[in-house]
Amino acid sequence: MRFAVGFLVLPVTLYVIYVIAPYAQAFSIALTNWRGVNASPRFVGLENFRRLLEDTVFWKAVGHNLLLLVLLPVLTLVIALFFAFLLNAGGRGGAGGVWGSRFYRVVFFFPQVLAIAVIAVLFQQVFRPDRSGMLNAPLIAMGFEPIGFLSDTDIALWSILGVLVWQAVGFYVVLFSAGIASIPRELFEAAAIDGAGGPPMFFRITLPLLWDTIQVGWVYLGIIALDVFAIVWVMTPEQGGPDYSTTVMAAEIYRNAFEYSKFGYASAMGVVLFFFTIGFAALALRLSRRERIEF
């Protein structure tokens, strides 16, 4: 016990100094009009929060985060589960994956290897609205108007969602594959002998036995959905545009702090994001409190 305490002193101290203290500081900075340079910022009370309530761009950003919080995990998990099932138990009679599953497993993991900035630049090219755009070139060749994947305010956020899902699916395919591999093979065989086809096998056996892994995935993806900063900042025009149609909370915090030097106001946004994150974590913990299935 004494050893454990001694061992923990250093990391805990570092954590308090470099993580907890800045968090706490953000709360006090949020009550000032600090612009990042002067030594004695003026205390303005809840002024920043009052201003925040009227800030339509910030609430747009909150809306985008919430939309992603719902859709990103759902889409990613459904697609990843489907692929993982096909790769591991989708073959004839439930034995092994579909033909070529080893190859697919590697290919699906590719996006995970790329840095976020690389993906963002890559998709700028994919989404280009002229003859050099991977998606628009065939459309233009067929005589259609190009689609403004990143330049149409009604479409841009969905393009972001698409890229996020594309990037995340590979990792969860691998995670779920590992999960499926740990399900005893006899269960699948027994079900196959009883005459279960693909869908019942998936819903009655794979899904319930993977539930724990899926919950972990949901929490991870939820955290990603509350961030999304890098993709939005690098990929979209006007950083979060066009016309703020793809902006997220993290982007607004960055913009206000480092481009407008409004550190007090940005800290107020950070405080709001903090409560969103805490809320999400509490919700996730609550929902995942569930009986384990022993096998």
Next chain:
Amino acid sequence: MTPLSRRELLRSAVLAGLALPVASACATPAGDGGTSSAPAAGATSAANPLGLAENRPLEIWIFDGGFGDAYATDIHEPLLKAKYPKLEIKHNATQEIAKTLQPRFAGGNPPEFINNSGANAMDFGALVQDGQLADLTPLYDAPSWDDPTVKVRDTIDPSAIELGSYDGTPYVLNYVNTVWGIWYSQKLFDDNGWRPPRTWEAFTALCEEIKKAGETAPFTYAGRHPYYIYEAILTLAAKIGGKDVLKNIDNLEEGAWTAEPVKQAAGAFAEIGAKYLMQGTAGLDHVQTQTAQNKGQVAMLPCGSWLENEQKDTTPEDFGYAMFALPSFTSSDAMPYGTLHVQPGEEYVVSAKSANPRAGMEYMRAMLSKDGAGDFMELVSTLTVVKGAGEGRTLKPGLKSAAKALLVAGDNAVWFLFRKWYAELHDEVAAASGQLMNGKLTVDEWAERAQKKAESIKNDSSVKKFKR
């Protein structure tokens, strides 16, 4: 601009530690000697109107950026040396202006002449506040290098003096000039018999003609950076309603954005956006649209005079860059045809507490001579604030065209500063302008959004307000 790497941070921390004792060591002697030698204006004469002291050296620091430092060693320094052979010139160049020179200011022995530019420049406001910069009024009131009957003040763009002034006192010389206009390919226009339009009607008629011809799209702009289009909107607004239109906008006046000239200009470009834009414009950036123009896919785009340099790798040999000023909207425009958006930049200062400040000013006078500015233009391919410096020079076609436009404009130069002062307003206007061009915002909605942002900045106690 460039983020500090960890290594650089550590290095500068070490340097700062070293520099402190050094700086404080020389602070004392320089403090004594500095004050006595500061009023260093020697005897003035017709040949030496600023009273430069030839027996003291002139120390020069050039920012070694996009322009390099050859223009100083090969053009301006020889020019001064020819006139004052006994003067010793100590030339230096660096990319780290602040790191190198801030300790010198703190120590009380700053160099005479500094090109305070680049991402690592010293903060002008702080220098002014500390009384470190020499008032350049004597320079501007001195006779010009080429003609003793004309003051320096009258040989350069007035905007250069205004933009280098703090609370009415000129401290900073902005030497390089940038002008904005509509750019086209002389060859493309010649081949098709198109002429640069002088009225808005002629402009839309030209767009219509180009569209009908079907080979080339009439117009585009950097859709991902709508600054490029709101720049044109505001310049047209100033042309319609006069210089005060932009002044009111900069000063965050009530109704500055909803004023009729601004709305008219926005409406004019919204129509271009609806009818004549190149396909996909909204999703392309400046390089992509400019390259499309080089490939002959689009005829015209609004840009600044850096365009020719920026595109030099993709421009076909016979492309022939040229620009024209925004066409007259109606015959009752407040400003005449040829009105230009002009913005001087690239800052030079003389330190007030240096040993030989008048030599620094005399060096500026040499820079502002016809030869000094003309040779500079040829060497680094950019405009200067010196009027008519490009006359009789062999310049690249685009630069020549811009120089001509600048000469035609004369005092009809307009500019706005809110982009520098209030980044928030810039972002909001850019976002709204992109949507205006896509037809997703009406002119009224566009103007109201900009006005609303201007007012929210005005009411924001944390943002420092500027006036012009």
